[in-house]
Amino acid sequence: MATSPTTTGPRAPAGPGKDDRLTPRGKLALSLLCAAQFIIALDFSILNVALPVLGDDLHMRQADLQWAVTAFALPSGGFLLLFGRIADLFGRRRLFIAGLVLFTLASVLATAAWGLAPFLIARALQGLGAAAVVPTGMSLLTTTFPEGPQRNKALAVSGTILSLGYTVGMLLGGVMTDQLGWRSTMALLAAAGGIVAIAAPALLTDSRPTERPKLDIPGAVTVTGGLLCVIYALSTAADQGFGGLDVIATLVVGVLLLAAFVVVELRVAQPLVSLQMLRRPTVAFGNLGGLTTFSMMSSVIFLLTLYLQDVLGLSAFETSLVFAVQGAVLVGTGTAASRIVAALGARTTLVAGLTVQSVFTAALLFLSGDDDVWLAVTALALASVGHMSAVVSYGINATSGLPDNAQGLATGLVTSAQQLGITIGIPVLSAFAASRVGSLERAGEDARTALLGGTRTGVGVDAALVLVSVLLIGFGLRRADRR
Template sequence: MALETSPSPIVASAPGPAPEPADARMTPRAKLVLLVLCAAQFMVALDFSILNVALPVLGDDLGMSRADLQWAVTAFALPSGGFLLLFGRIADLYGRRRLFLAGLTLFTAASVLATLAWDPTSFLAGRALQGLGAAVIVPTGMSLLTTTFREGPQRERALGISSTLMSLGFTIGMVLGGVMTDALGWRSTMGLLGVAGVAVLLLAPGLLTESRRPERPRLDLPGAVTVTGGLLSVIYALSTAAEGGFGRTDVVVSLVAGLVLLAAFAVVESRAAEPLVSLSMLRRPTVAFGNLAGLTTFATMTAAIFLLTLYLQDVLHLSAFRTGLVFGVEGVVAVASGTVASKVIARFGTRTTLVAGLLGQAVCTALLLGIGRSSGAWLTLVAISLGVIGHLWAIVAYGVTATSGLPDGEQGLATGLVTSSQQIGLTIGIPLLSALASAHTAALRSDGEDATGAALGGIKLGLGVDAAVLAAVAALVAVGLRTRRGARR
C-alpha cells in the first residue's frame, strides 16, 4: 500500500529549495478556517499543562489536600480521552460543524465555571466538563480539517501547522501556567481558556461549513458503551497510578475492567452490522502502524519532559522559572520543525519521515543518559530541543499516514483514532515511566545510594527505556509500512 501523498515531481526535483506546489497554496478563506481549527486545538493542548504548576496554589485556595490534587488532572483526562471515538463517530453521522460548535460552547462555559469555582466540587465539575468539551472539539476539528483540505500537499501543510501548534500549546502551557499563577493567581489560567473559547466561537460559525455522511446509519450503541467504558477505565487506572502506584486495588480493578471492556468491544464490532469502528479499517497498515507511532511519540516525549523536569529541579536544583526556560526553547524549535515537516514529507514520503522522526527522537533521548549530578542543563536543553524536531516530524507524518486513502465519510472515525492515540499517549507515558523510575530510585536508596544519586539513577533508567521503546516502534513501523514494490518512502 503506497503511502506517498504528494505529487511525484516534488520527490524527483533537484536538491535545493523547491517552489511551493500550486495545490499546496490556500485561499484567504481557507487560511482563516485553518486558523480557527488550529486555535481550538491549541486551546485544548494548553489546557493539558497550564494548570500543572498552579496545583499547589489552587489546592490551598480551594481547600484540596495534596492527595486530591491529582483529580484536577484526572477529571479532565477521563472524559477527554474516553469519549473521543464516540464523538468522532457521532460527528460523521450528524454533522461535524454542529458538534464542533457545541463542543466549543461547552468547553468555554466549563472554563468560566472552573475560573469562578467556589469549592473543590465546582472546580472538578468544571474540569470534567472541559474534558468533555475537548473530547468533542479534537476529533471534530481534525475531521473538519481533513475534509476541508484535500489529501496531498495542502492537507500535509495544514496538519503540519495544526500539529506544531498542539505541541507548542502543551509546552507553552507549562511555562505560561507558572508565570500567570505568580502574577495573577491560578484562576487566570482557567480564565484565559474561557477568553480563547469566546474568540474562537465568534469566528467559527461564519467560516465553517457543515459536513456529514449523506446517509444516517444507526449508532452502534453496544460498541459505544464498551469502548467508552474501556477507555475511561484504562485512563483512570493509569492516571491514578501516577500518584498512588500500580498496587492500589482501584487501579488494578479499573485496569482489568478496562481491558475486558476493550476486548468485548472488539467482539461486538466483529458482529455489528454498522460498527462504531470498522475492524477492516484497523487492519489497514496505515491506520494500525500510524496510530501506534502516534501513541508512542506522544507517550515518550511527555514522559521524557516529566523526568527531565524532576532532574532539573531535584538534582540540579534549578528554579521553576529556569526550568520553564529550558522547555521554552524546545517550544521555539517545535514551531520551526513543524513548519518544515510537510516539506520533508513531500520530499521523502510519509513512511521515511515517520521512521526518521521516531529514530531522531530516540537518539536524542539516548543522549540524555549523559546527564550528571552537577552538570547537564545544557545537554538537556540541546538534546530535548533536537529531539522535538523528530517528535514533530513523527506527529505530522503519523497524522497524514493514519488518515490517508480513506473516504470523507470515515474521516471522523479516522481522526477519532488519531486523537485517541494522542490522548492515550499523553496519559500513559508519565505514569508508566515515572513508576519505573520511582521503583529504581527506591531500590538504589535501599542499597545505600544518597538521595541525589538515587533520583538520578531512576531518571536515567526511565530515559533509557523511553529511547528503547522509540527505537523498537520505529523498526516495527518501518517493516509494517514497507511498500510492496520496495519504493523509497
Template sequence: MATLTPSSPPSGATAPPAPPVLGRRDRLVLFVLCAAQFMVALDFSVLNVALPVLGADLGLDRSALQWAVTAFALPSGGFLLLFGRIGDLYGRKRLFLAGLAVFGAASLLATLAWNPAAFLTGRALQGLGAAAIVPTGMSLLTTTFPEGPLRDRALGISGTLLSLGFTIGMVLGGVMTDTLGWRSTMGLLAVFTLVVLPLAPGLLPESRTPDRPRLDVPGAITVTGGLLALIYALSTAAEHGFGGTDVRITLVTGVLLLVVFVRIESRHAAPLISLPMLRRGTIAFGNLGGLVTFSMMSTVVFVLTLYLQDTLGLTAFATGLVFGVQGVLSIVAGTFAPRLIGRIGARRTLVASLAGQGLLTAALLGVSEDSGAVLATVAVSLASMCHLGAIISYGLTVTSGVPDGEQGLATGLVTTTQQVGLTVGIPLLGVLATTGGDLYGGVRTVLALDAAIVLGTALLVGLGLRRRS
C-alpha cells in the same frame, strides 16, 4: 468555498500548478477551527510547569499531582470516539459549539477553584469539552475544505498549531505562574474560549453523515468504558501502586471491555472503528508510531518539569524558558520535516524520527542531582524536533493510499491515536516518578523505560512497514 488563483504559463511552457489560495471566509473558518484545537493542546501543557505551586496552594501532595493532568486526560481520551460518532450522526457543528461552551465554563471553574475537588471537577469537565471539540473540529475541517492541496494546507496548519500549542503552553505556564499565579493559566483558557465561541456559529457550516446510520451503542459503551477503566487504573496506581484491589479490578475490566468492543466492531454494520482498515500495514504501524511518540514525549515533559523544579530548584519561569527553547526548535523542525519527507518518504522519516527521539531521551540519563539543566534543555529540544517529524510523517503514513471515501475514517484514527497517546503516557510511566521517596531515581527510571519503548517501537515500525510495502 475555497478560492484558487490561476496563473498564465509563458508561451510554449507548462507552468506548475498555482499554490492554493484561501479566501477570506476560508481563513476565518480555519482560524476558528485551528484556534480551538490549539486551545485544547495548550490545556494539555500549560498547567504542567505550575504543578508544584498548584499542589502547595490546594493541598495536593506529589503523588496526587498527576491527577491535575489525568482528570483532564481521562474524559478527553475516553469519550473521543463516542463524541466523534455522535457528531457524525447528529451534527458536528452543534456538538463542536457545545464542547466549546462546556470547556469555557469548566476553565472558569478551575480558575476559581476553592479546594482540590472543585479544581479536579473543572479539569474533568474541560476534558469532556475537549472530547467534543477535537473530533468534530477535525471533521468540520476535512468536510469544509475539498480533497487536494487546500485540504492538505489546512491540515498542515492545524497539525503545526496543535504541536506548537503543547510546547507554547509550557512557556506560558512558567511565565504566568511566576507573575500572575497558577490560576491565570486556567483563566487564559476561559478568555480564549470567549474569543473563539462567538465567531463559530456564523462561520461554520453544519455537517453530518448523509445516510445517518444507527449509532453503534454497544461499541460506544464498551470502548468508552474500557478506556476510562484503563486510564483510571493507571492513574490510581500513581497513589497506591499496582497492588491495590481496585487497580487490579479496573485494569482487568478495561481490558475485557476492549476485547468485547473488538468483537462487537467485527459484526456491526456501522462500527465506530473499521477493523479491516486497521489491518493495513501503513495504518496499523503508522498509528503505533504516533501513539508512542505522543505518549512518550508527554511523559518526558512531565518528569523533566518535576526534576527541574523539585531536584534542581529552578523556578517555574526558568523551567518555562527551558521548554521555550524546545518550542523554537520545534518550529524549525516543522519547516524542515516536509523537505525530509519529500526526499526519503514519510515511512522512513517516521522510523528515523522515532529513533532520534529515543536516543535523545536516553541522553537525558546524563543529568545529575546537582546539575543537568543545560543537558536537559539541549536533549529535550532536539528530541522534540524528532518528535514533530514523527507527528507529521505518521499522519501522512496513515492516510497514504487510502481511498477518498475512507479518508475521513483514516483521519479519525490519526486524531484518536494522538489523544489517547497524550492521555496514557503520564499515568502509565508517571507512577514510577511520583511514588517512593527518591524523585531523582524515579525520573531516571522513567527516562530509561521511555527511551527503550521509543527505540523498540522504531525498530518494530521499520520492520512492519518494510514488510508490508
C-alpha cells in the same frame, strides 16, 4: 481527490499537483481550527506547575492533586472515538461548536470554583468538551483540504500548534500562577474558547452525511467504558504503583471491555469502528507512531522538569527557558515538516522522526548531578526535531486514502492516539522512575541522587519503547508497500 457526495463543506482548490498554497478563506479556517487544538493542548499542561498552589487554595490532599489532571483526562480520552463517530453522523461543525461552548462554560466554572467538588466537575466538563472539539476539528481539517500537498501542509501546521500548546502551557502555567494566581489559567482558557466559538460559525461550513446509519450503542458503551478504565488505572498507577488493588481491578475491567468492544464490532451491522479500517497498515501503524511520539515526549518533558528543578536546582523561570528553546525548535520543524514529507514521503519521515527522537532521548542517560543544562537543552531540542517530524507524518499516514465519510472516524483514531499518548505516557514512565527512586532511597542514597537515578531509568525506558515502535512501524509499513 474529488469532493465526496457525502459532504457539503467547501474545499480549498487542489490546484497543480505540487501546489500547497492555501486560499485566504482556507488560511482563516485553518487558523481557527489550530487555535482550538492549541487551547485543548494548553489545558493538558497549564495546571501542572500550579498544582501545589491550587491544592492549598481548594484544601486538596497531596495524594488528590492528580485528580485536577485526571478529571480532565478521563472524559477527554474516553469519549474521543464516540464523538468522532457522532460528528460523522450528525454534522462536524455543529458538534465542534457545541464542544467549544461546553469547554468555555466549564472553564468559567473552574475559574469561579468555590470548592473542590465544583472544580473537579468543571474539569470533567472541560474534558468532555475537549473530546468533542478535538476529533471534529481534525475531521473538519481533513475534509476542508484535499489529500496531497495542501492537507499535508495543514496537518503540519496543526501538529506544530498542538505540540507547541503543550509546551507553552507549562511556561504560562508558572508565570500566570506566580503573578495572578491559578484561577487566571482557567480564565485564559475561558476567554480563548469563547473567541473561537464565536468565530467558528462564520469561518466553517458543515459537512454532513446524506444518510445517517444507526449509532453503534453497544460499541460506544464498551469502548468508552474500556478507555475510561484504562486511563484511570494508568493515571493512578504512578502514585499507588501497579500493584494497587483498584489499579489492577480497573485495568482488568478496562481490558475486558475493550475485548468485548472488538467482539461487538465484528458482529454489528454498522460498527462504531470499522475493523477493516484498522487492518489497513497505514492506519494501524500510523496511529502507533502517534501514540508513541506523544506519550514518550510528554514523559521526557515531565521528567526533565523534575530533574532541572530538584536535581540541578534551577528556578521555575530558568526551567521555562529550557522549554522555550524546545518550543522554538518545534515551530521551526513544524514549518519545514511538509517539505520534509514531500521529499522523503510520509512513511519514511515517520520512521526517521521516531528514530531521531529515540536516539536523543537516550542521550539523556548521560545526565549527571552536575551542571548538565546544556546536555538537557541540546538533547531535548534534537529529540523534538524527530518528534515534530513524527507528529506530522503519522497524521498523514493514518488519514490518507480514506473517503470523506470515514474521516471523522479516522481522525478520531488519530486524536485518540494524541490524547491517550499525553494521558498515559507520564504515569507509565513516572511509575518506572518512582520505583527506581524508592529502591535507591532504601539503599541509603540521598533524595537528589535517588531522583537522578529515577530520571535516568525513566528516559532509558522511554528511549527503548520508542525504538521498539520504530522497528514495528518500519516492518509494518514495509509490508504495506509490498501489497
